[in-house]
Amino acid sequence: MSLIPSSKGTTALVALVIAMAAVGTAAAVTASDTSAPDEAQVGEEVSVSVTLSNLYSDNDEWTLRGTTQLTNVTGWEVTKVRPAGNTTEEYTGQDSFETGISNADNVTDVVVTITGDAPPVEEFQYDPPQRFEAAKLSQAVGQGESTIETVQIHHYTNESQQALNAIQSADEAVSGTDNADAQSYLQNAIDFYETGNFDQAISNAEQAEETANEAKSSQDTMTLILYGVGALVVLALIGGGVYYYRNQQDSYDKLR
Secondary structure: OOOOOOHHHHHHHHHHHHHHHHHHHOOOOEEEEEEOOOEEEOOOEEEEEEEEEOOOOOOOEEEEEEEOOOEEEEEEEEEEEOOOOOEEEEEEOOOEEEEEEEHHHOOOEEEEEEEEEOOOOOOOOOOOOOEEEEEEEEEEEOOEEEEEEEEEEEEEOHHHHHHHHHHHHHHHHHOOOOOHHHHHHHHHHHHHHHOOOHHHHHHHHHHHHHHHHHHHHHHHHHHHHHHHHHHHHHHHHHHHHHHHHHHHHHHHHHHO
16 A cells, blocks of 8 residues: 655645755844954054844844953944844943844844954964954853854064064065075074064074075076076187188088
């Protein structure tokens, strides 16, 4: 006896598959717009703004949390965008905040802004350069929490930036040569930079660049010499050919 599925069962199955597909492709809460500087000097005032969208793709109610490594925080401003009018919550002088987000409140987007100072550098790195978290926003539901957006900014001191500029210039020069001494000076400069010895880093970077340029100059000179020698060889061959031809002509004339 064969079993023929009922139309109701088939309809329910199709509906379930569509629902599962919709859940699988739903977009999570996203940062639709982020405004922040790429870098900042230690102690410099920094402002970061992040706009969050797709607020209810996973949950109709959840908690928005924010943390920062900025110092001397002026405060957070959390603006909840609603068709009927926006509301702004302020968290003055705090390095973190949390607020509830609910679809029942008809909030369509959330704009988070924070202002504070770039913190001191704990550890210098050349590649990739050291960064700090200016703002980290996450979604908390029950006991779980997931990161929505992390805004990282390169921070530096005046001395470290001078050393970094010298190393980057040397790196560009050294990349054009395979000179072992230049490469060694460059690596030493990077090592000194990452330990905070910026004067020595600059000194080694300058040596690396000078050595690389000298090696490149010597290589260019050798290339010109080789071209010159090649040209002389060609001229000698041409001259020899002419001499041979004339000598053969003279011999032929004498035989006549």
